[in-house]
Amino acid sequence: ETGVTQSPTHLIKTRGQQVTLRCSSQSGHNTVSWYQQALGQGPQFIFQYYREEENGRGNFPPRFSGLQFPNYSSELNVNALELDDSALYLCASSVNREFGYTFGSGTRLTVV
C-alpha cells in the first residue's frame, strides 16, 4: 500500500509567477486536503476535494485553487505568487472525508 506522495519536494519561484504542486493520494482514499505550513506555525487548512469537487475552503484567497482527478490525485495551483506564500505545502488523503488523514512529506516552496 503506497502512501501519499507529493511532487516536487522543493521548488523556487519568483514573485508574480504561478506554481502547480501535485499529490497522489493513498490507495483507496477519495478525499484530498491541502495545508500550508509556514515556518514556526502549524499547518493551515487551504481546501479539501472529495470526488473531484471542492468540499470546504479555509481562509485563503482565490489565487489558491485546486483540482482533483478521477484517480483521486490532486493539484494545488497558486497564481501571482507572493513572498508570504513561501511555506511547506502538505497534502493529506483520507477515506470518505473522515479525519484519519495520511499526510505526504510536503513540497517546500520558496518565493524570491
Added chain:
Amino acid sequence: DQQVKQNSPSLSVQEGRISILNCDYTNSMFDYFLWYKKYPAEGPTFLISISSIKDKNEDGRFTVFLNKSAKHLSLHIVPSQPGDSAVYFCAAKAGGGNKLTFGTGTQLKVEL
C-alpha cells in the same frame, strides 16, 4: 485568532521518564482532537485521537486526556524514548467539518 494553542515551543525529557505535552483550545464547537508527530523532512504522522464524549484514550505508551471544562488536552508519553524526539502537533475538528485546526507544535527532545 489562534483557536488551538500549544504554549510550550519545546520540551526536554530524559529517556524513560514521562513526557507531557499540553494543548488549549478556544472553540467550543471542537468535538474531536488529534495528536500528530512530525519528523524533519516528513509529513505529520497520526498518533492518537479522542472524541469529546471521552476524557481519556490510551494506545500503548501514548495517552491523551481531555478536560472539556478547561478546554485543555494533554498527551502523555510513558516511557519516553529517543525515537520520540519530534515536533508534536495538537489538532482539532468541529462537528461534521472537514478541516483540522492545528496548534503551532511542541518540539520534544528525549535525551539519553
